[in-house]
Amino acid sequence: MPSTPKAVAPSPLKPHRVVVLALPGLIAFDLTIALEVFGRAMRDVGMPCYQVSVCGEMDELDTGLFGIRVKHGLEALSEAQTIIVPGTEPATAGVTPVVMQALRKAHRHGVRLASICSGAFALAEAGLLDGLRVTTHWKEADSLARLYPQVEVNAKVLFIDEGQVLTSAGAAAGLDLCLHMVRRDFGAAVAAQVARLSVIPLQREGGQAQFIQPQDLPHNKYLEPLMTWALGQLHRPLSLDALAKKACSSQRTLNRRFQEQLGMSPAQWLSQARIQRAQTLLETTPLTIEDIVSKVGLGSAANFRAQFHRVTGVSPSNYRRNFGPQGWHAPATAFQLPSERPVQAPR
Missing domain, CATH: 3.40.50.880 (Class I glutamine amidotransferase (GATase) domain)
Known part of the structure; x- marks a missing residue:
């Protein structure tokens, strides 16, 4: 070659x-x-x-x-x-x-x-x-x-x-x-x-x-009701067994259908859904990290930070700094009013 x-x-x-x-x-x-x-x-x-x-x-x-x-x-x-x-x-x-x-x-x-x-x-x-x-x-x-x-x-x-x-x-x-x-x-x-x-x-x-936007739920009569239900239960621990029972299915069949429709396992989708919910809360609320952890069901704050960084590539605090409303997080030196002295270029 x-x-x-x-x-x-x-x-x-x-x-x-x-x-x-x-x-x-x-x-x-x-x-x-x-x-x-x-x-x-x-x-x-x-x-x-x-x-x-x-x-x-x-x-x-x-x-x-x-x-x-x-x-x-x-x-x-x-x-x-x-x-x-x-x-x-x-x-x-x-x-x-x-x-x-x-x-x-x-x-x-x-x-x-x-x-x-x-x-x-x-x-x-x-x-x-x-x-x-x-x-x-x-x-x-x-x-x-x-x-x-x-x-x-x-x-x-x-x-x-x-x-x-x-x-x-x-x-x-x-x-x-x-x-x-x-x-x-x-x-x-x-x-x-x-x-x-x-x-x-x-x-x-x-x-x-x-920067990736959350994907819409698939138009699938089998998975869409289950996923809609699961999105309302993100604050709770949800096992594969619990998802399979809700879907009236075996774990093996449920896993196969997730792979066919989404290219991922139910556990992978659930983890992704929790992170996406956390992104929304970081963008739209002043909730603390601990409060967000309790709402998305990712265990401890340390585990949440690790999972969030693995998926998005940034820490939760940096994500909020980039995408959250100004006033919750912006440092005083980030911008100045026209009446104040000009902002210097970063060193």
Whole structure:
């Protein structure tokens, strides 16, 4: 099996050439993420770290609210050391045979490829994600896994670095990925300066799992009544035996139906439901951790914190800080009124 070519390392003197591929259906925010992060990266001597350009198969693109004129054609990809593929709506929009051929050629020549959000679909369609661990926006993750079964999709993380190929989750996760690439190319000091200018942390805690919305109950005459009942009993310990008796079923049959409909066991679903209830309480109430534990049936506060971090990637207190109403948790230095002194950039 031929070895994977190594990504081109940035030159210590010349700017690293980044080309952003603009496809039909382009998500404009994803495009600007790459332009802003790589365009702001500067060496100590005041020289830019990157030379950034935008190319596409089409001269003009409609983003929905405004149009974009693309200066360069796909031939610009042959000069790139890194290619960024922003997301599109729909996810597979604009992935023509010509685009796939250009991406494959770049990959063969060792060019580094990175996708933001649903841009992973373009790389997958070109066959460049086969056998790799990848991520994309959590709403598109199931579709990516279904369309490209040879790709290992992880919907919980913000980004994945597989060396020559990198993928990120949706929206702001593209910032995390681009900052990671700057850090990998030119060091933490350069990446930290870009983060300061963008007023964002160099590295966020947790992953994409903390943003995933709870799934609706399946429209299944067998499972839906049982699950509705169980959601009203989350404060109580619920064993597999108790669930099976409520469903008038054997444990083996119940487990098989959960696996068929949800791809998980009853115990896994129940644990997930308890965490999702805890997320709602953290978002909408000022209840203490101990009060929340008693309402979601996860035993001790220590066990609750461990389970919550395992599922969401962050602690309950940090989750509340991110998603709970301001006033319950926000530190006094988090914002200031216009009459107060300006907020300084984080050090």
